[in-house]
Every structure is written in structure tokens, then in C-alpha cells.
Amino acid sequence: MKNYLKIVFLVSLAIYSCNFLRAQDDQNAIVISHQVPILGNTKPIPVSLNGFSGEVESVLKFDLYVLGFSFVSPDAAQYQISGSNSGNIIGHVSDKFAKKEILSRGYTGASVRRQAHAFADDIVLAITGKKGIAQTKIAFKSQSENGDGEIYVSDFDGGNPQAITHEKTIVSAPAWVPGRLAIYYNSYRFGNPDIFYNNLATGEARVIARYGGSNISPAPSPDGSKVAMILDKDGWVDLYVADADGSNLKRLTKSPEDESSPCWSPDGKWICFATKQNERRRLAKIPAGGGEIQYIGTVGTPSPTEPDWSPDGKWIAYTCQFSGEFDICVVPADGGAPVILTAGEDPSWSPNSRTLIFTKRADWHYTLSVLDVFTKQDKDIGRISGNDSQPSWAK
Amino acid sequence: MKTIKMIYVVAFMVALAVTGCAHKPVNVTQLPPGPTPPPIETQPSTMAGGAPPDMTQGTQLSTDTNVSSTAISGIPAASPYLFQGMIEDTNALASYTAHFKYDSAAVQKSDKTNLVAVADALAADASTKLLIEGNCDERGTDEYNRALGERRALALREALAKIGVDPSRVRTISYGKDKPADPGHDEEAWAKNRRGDFVLLHPNPNPPTVAPQS
Numbered sequence: 001m002k003n004y005l006k007i008v009f010l011v012s013l014a015i016y017s018c019n020f021l022r023a024q025d026d027q028n029a030i031v032i033s034h035q036v037p038i039l040g041n042t043k044p045i046p047v048s049l050n051g052f053s054g055e056v057e058s059v060l061k062f063d064l065y066v067l068g069f070s071f072v073s074p075d076a077a078q079y080q081i082s083g084s085n086s087g088n089i090i091g092h093v094s095d096k097f098a099k100k101e102i103l104s105r106g107y108t109g110a111s112v113r114r115q116a117h118a119f120a121d122d123i124v125l126a127i128t129g130k131k132g133i134a135q136t137k138i139a140f141k142s143q144s145e146n147g148d149g150e151i152y153v154s155d156f157d158g159g160n161p162q163a164i165t166h167e168k169t170i171v172s173a174p175a176w177v178p179g180r181l182a183i184y185y186n187s188y189r190f191g192n193p194d195i196f197y198n199n200l201a202t203g204e205a206r207v208i209a210r211y212g213g214s215n216i217s218p219a220p221s222p223d224g225s226k227v228a229m230i231l232d233k234d235g236w237v238d239l240y241v242a243d244a245d246g247s248n249l250k251r252l253t254k255s256p257e258d259e260s261s262p263c264w265s266p267d268g269k270w271i272c273f274a275t276k277q278n279e280r281r282r283l284a285k286i287p288a289g290g291g292e293i294q295y296i297g298t299v300g301t302p303s304p305t306e307p308d309w310s311p312d313g314k315w316i317a318y319t320c321q322f323s324g325e326f327d328i329c330v331v332p333a334d335g336g337a338p339v340i341l342t343a344g345e346d347p348s349w350s351p352n353s354r355t356l357i358f359t360k361r362a363d364w365h366y367t368l369s370v371l372d373v374f375t376k377q378d379k380d381i382g383r384i385s386g387n388d389s390q391p392s393w394a395k
Numbered sequence: 396m397k398t399i400k401m402i403y404v405v406a407f408m409v410a411l412a413v414t415g416c417a418h419k420p421v422n423v424t425q426l427p428p429g430p431t432p433p434p435i436e437t438q439p440s441t442m443a444g445g446a447p448p449d450m451t452q453g454t455q456l457s458t459d460t461n462v463s464s465t466a467i468s469g470i471p472a473a474s475p476y477l478f479q480g481m482i483e484d485t486n487a488l489a490s491y492t493a494h495f496k497y498d499s500a501a502v503q504k505s506d507k508t509n510l511v512a513v514a515d516a517l518a519a520d521a522s523t524k525l526l527i528e529g530n531c532d533e534r535g536t537d538e539y540n541r542a543l544g545e546r547r548a549l550a551l552r553e554a555l556a557k558i559g560v561d562p563s564r565v566r567t568i569s570y571g572k573d574k575p576a577d578p579g580h581d582e583e584a585w586a587k588n589r590r591g592d593f594v595l596l597h598p599n600p601n602p603p604t605v606a607p608q609s
Binding site (some may be wrong): 104105106107108109110114115118122143147168170172177186190191192193207210211212213216230232233234236237247255257258259261271305319324326345347349364389390 | 422423424425426427470471472473474475500533534536537538539541542543545546549566567569570573574580585595605
């Protein structure tokens with residue numbers, strides 16, 4: 001009898017301590033990163049990865065690498081990631097210094113690939129306290145050698161690609177409408193570079209700008225109510241803005257210089273674009289309703305083009321050019337000292353304002369690559385056909 | 396003997412509880428079916444309402460609002476619909492292609508005889524029109540090149556207007572770097588690709604019946 005009570009007591013104790021540990025798990029779900037990240041100069045967070053195999057292991061490695069983690073042995077790791085993927089994924093994360101488990105979770109449903117992305121997001125949240133990007137989407141142009149192309153959407157790592165157009169002609173500049181299943185792009189389908197709006201839910205495409213000359217570089221506002229674009233219907237290549245359906249067109253610039261590649265500030269007040277001032281290429285911004293141009297300082301990075309404003313409003317990523325070579329740069333949104341990150345062009349911010357997707361040239365072919373702006377770690381994603389370029393990250 | 400047995404049982408129970416705790420996560424994320432979120436059921440894109448609207452006719456759609464202005468404006472573009480269905484003759488003016496310096500839309504003096512020849516061809520037959528195709532070499536960035544190709548075509552149209560060509564007979568298009576004349580990757584190829592091609596347009600004896608949306 002005494003022994004029986006002993007067993008009940010011990011088992012209760014075991015269950016209690018188990019629950020206690022679980023409660024601690026929840027409390028410690030958010031752990032602040034130990035270093036203040038610096039653009040292009042932050043050390044990756046060392047983690048170990050054990051127990052996973054095949055597609056799950058490669059997805060976890062891709063997702064964590066481009067979010068600023070490095071892979072080391074369990075002894076050298078700050079965080080130990082372990083688990084299994086026989087059938088569904090079960091995963092754990094331990095903080096080695098704090099000597100406690102900070103994440104323990106199982107995943108069911110969908111594909112293991114998607115389970116792996118969901119686990120990667122949970123790892124990033126548990127370790128950094130920031131929302132992950134492993135379950136986000138991108139749009140891009142895939143172009144064959146003869147110049148014809150289609151617009152694709154895929155997972156941010158290139159998984160599950162789907163062509164959303166069937167144009168069999170030149171297409172360009174896909175731009176995802178924030179928060180919606182809709183994309184603007186440019187197509188020569190009707191013999192002229194016109195701007196189209198494609199509703200991804202219904203597959204219905206609609207021309208929203210078809211004026212004389214070029215109708216190019218559409219850029220939807222953060223709330224989706226407006227679209228900026230480049231037209232030359234009035235004789236010069238200038239910046240215009242219209243309502244989402246193309247109505248209420250307004251001309252914002254009037255100069256013989258070339259304006260190109262508009263993008264919006266996240267508060268929707270400014271449109272940033274590439275232009276020239278005194279024969280020098282500059283980045284500039286103009287109030288979205290019209291007004292005076294303000295130039296953005298990008299000292300030391302010649303010929304800036306293709307700006308993209310980060311969703312948190314702090315940064316502008318863009319392409320600069322040193323004697324034929326292009327580099328991805330980031331500058332504070334008000335201008336200042338730019339940081340040159342890596343060779344490439346046409347950057348697009350992810351929703352986390354920390355990761356970029358951009359186009360990389362190698363042997364005159366274009367590949368998309370995902371870049372962590374803090375650690376400068378980047379990885380290429382799979383190519384659809386001859387050339388993949390002009391990425392736009394869904395936000 | 397009884398005590399040893401008891402130790403085994405207790406050890407087993409504790410081990411069960413502890414291992415259960417460490418390896419069976421309580422939190423389970425149930426993911427909805429489908430390849431990956433957000434679920435996008437894309438369909439083959441279909442065009443809404445048949446032919447695209449003619450935006451350069453009818454009501455004035457464009458308003459200048461506090462434009463950052465300099466002195467004069469360019470020559471307004473003619474509607475693409477005024478050229479709809481015309482037959483392209485890419486050979487007639489092929490030998491008069493104009494070329495440009497790197498990253499420049501300035502018409503070169505050496506192309507003056509080409510421009511005069513194009514103007515003469517248009518003057519010879521009032522029923523013809525002209526398409527100018529602006530092109531770039533592959534070195535620039537995509538959208539910048541698309542705008543640069545358009546500026547090259549506009550510069551050629553302006554130069555033709557100066558020698559008497561009615562600009563409303565001229566349509567411009569930019570192919571950026573998407574239609575190189577030479578697929579090579581050296582200066583010789585690039586020099587050929589920085590160009591403006593002239594395409595003579597003849598009226599179509601059987602014009603297409605599809606009318607644009609109003």
C-alpha cells in the first residue's frame with residue numbers, strides 16, 4: 001500500500017514537472033536576439049540541425065540560412081534544433097546557454113515541404129522574436145532566349161511555381177498588390193507595351209493603361225487604391241499616377257529626363273523613382289498627389305536605379321552601377337550613407353524588412369537570389385527557364 | 396525482491412513521463428491542405444471585355460497636377476488605335492537603322508542621311524505611316540532600358556519632325572533589351588543593339604472588325 005502511494009506520488013511529480021516545463025516553454029517563446037543587427041555586418045546565429053532528412057532538411061537549411069543563421073555542430077551551437085520527419089514533422093529548439101527548450105511543436109496536414117516552412121517560421125519567431133517569411137510568395141518574370149516570357153508566382157524559395165500569364169510575348173515588371181491576390185504587369189500582347197491588372201483569384205486580366213508610346217513599370221500603392229507608372233503619351237518619359245483601375249490619371253513629372261522604376265513609401269505619401277539631375281542619375285521622391293521633387297542622397301554608389309522602399313519605412317534598397325557591374329545597395333530612406341551588399345540588381349523587400357530577393361547575372365543568364373541584408377548571406381532559387389528576373393515579394 | 400520490482404516500476408513510470416515530456420510536443424500546428432499558403436488557385440488568364448479600351452480618345456484622362464516642370468513639353472503620342480491593323484514592312488527602311496552611344500538617347504550626326512531617307516520614304520506615299528522601335532544593349536537594368544529605348548525612339552521622332560515629318564504619322568515602341576539585333580555579349584554586338592529601327596506601315600485593305608471598348 002505504501003509502495004502504491006509512492007508510485008502515485010512519483011508519477012504525479014513527473015507529470016507536474018513536465019507541465020511546469022511546458023509552461024516555461026510558453027513563457028520563453030520570445031527570446032530577444034543577443035546582438036543589434038547592423039546592415040551587412042552582422043554575424044549569423046549559430047545553430048545545429050539534427051534528425052531531419054531529405055526535402056525537409058534542405059528546406060529548413062535554405063529558410064534559416066537566408067534569415068541569418070549558420071549551421072555548426074551541436075557543441076558550437078547557440079541553439080540546438082532537433083526533431084524528426086518520418087511522416088509528419090516534429091521539432092524542438094533548445095537554447096544551449098539558457099539550458100532550456102524554447103520550442104517544441106508537431107506539424108500535421110499539407111505537404112512536408114509546407115510543414116518545414118511552418119517549422120522554420122516558428123524557429124525564427126522563437127529565437128529572434130520576429131515573424132518569419134518562410135510561408136510568403138513572390139512573383140517574377142521568366143523569359144526564354146527569344147525574349148518572350150511569362151509572369152510566375154511561387155513560394156519565396158521558388159517552390160510551387162505557377163505561370164499566371166499565357167502571353168507568348170514580351171512581359172515585364174510584375175508588381176504584387178499588397179495584401180491582395182492581384183498583380184500588375186506589363187505585356188506586349190496587343191502590340192504595344194501596355195499595363196495589365198491580373199486578378200489571381202479569377203485569372204481575369206484587364207488593361208489599365210494603353211496610351212500611345214510605352215506604358216511600363218506599374219507600382220501599386222500600399223493600400224492598393226492607386227498605381228504609379230511610367231508613360232510617354234505626352235511626349236516625354238514621365239511618372240504618372242492613377243486609381244487602381246487606371247482612371248483619374250495624373251502626370252507627376254514633366255521633364256525630358258528619363259524617370260523609371262517607381263515604388264511607394266509604406267505610408268503611401270511618397271513615390272520614389274530613378275531619374276537624372278544635371279546629367280547624373282539620382283534617386284528621388286515626389287508627393288503621391290503631386291508636388292516638388294526631393295532627391296535622395298546615395299553618395300558613393302553611382303547610377304542608382306530600381307529603388308524599393310522597405311515595409312517598415314526605414315530603408316530604400318536599389319541597384320547601383322560601377323563600370324558595368326551592378327550591386328545591391330541599401331540606404332536610409334531619407335538618404336545618407338549607403339551600404340553595398342552584393343553583386344546583383346532589381347531588389348524587392350520581403351515583409352520582414354530584412355530579407356531581399358534580387359536578380360543575379362552569371363554568364364549573361366539571370367537567376368533569382370534571396371539575401372539577408374544583415375549577414376549578407378544569400379542563396380539562389382531554382383530557375384524556371386532561360387532567365388528569371390524582376391522579382392516582386394508579396395506583402 | 397518486492398522492493399526491486401517496485402524500483403523497476405517507478406523507474407519505468409518516471410521514464411515514461413519524462414520521455415513523454417521531452418519528445419512528444421503538446422503543441423501541434425494543423426496546416427490546411429494544399430501546396431502552400433496563401434492558397435492561390437490561378438487560372439489561365441483571360442482578357443476582360445475583349446479588346447482593350449482606347450485611352451487616347453474621348454474624354455481627357457490625364458491632368459497635370461503641380462508637375463515639376465521645365466520649359467517645353469514633348470510631342471504628344473498618337474493613339475495606338477490610329478495604327479491598328481496596319482501592315483508592317485520591316486524591310487523597306489531596314490538599311491536606315493539609327494545607332495546610339497552607350498546610355499544615350501542623343502541622335503548622332505552620322506544618322507542624318509538615314510533620317511532624310513526615312514522622311515523621303517514617308518513623303519513619297521501619304522498613306523503610309525512609321526513605327527520606330529527603340530532598342531538597347533543588354534548591359535543596363537530592365538526597366539531603365541525599357542525607358543531608354545523609348546527615349547531613343549522619341550528622339551528619332553523629334554529629329555524626323557524637325558525635317559518635316561508629321562509626328563502624328565509616327566508611332567514609337569520600346570523593346571528595351573528584349574530584341575537584340577546581335578545576340579553576342581561584346582562591344583561589337585552591343586553597338587549594333589543600341590539602335591532605332593524604322594518600320595514602314597501600309598494601310599490594311601481589309602481592316603480588322605474588332606472595335607475598341609469606349
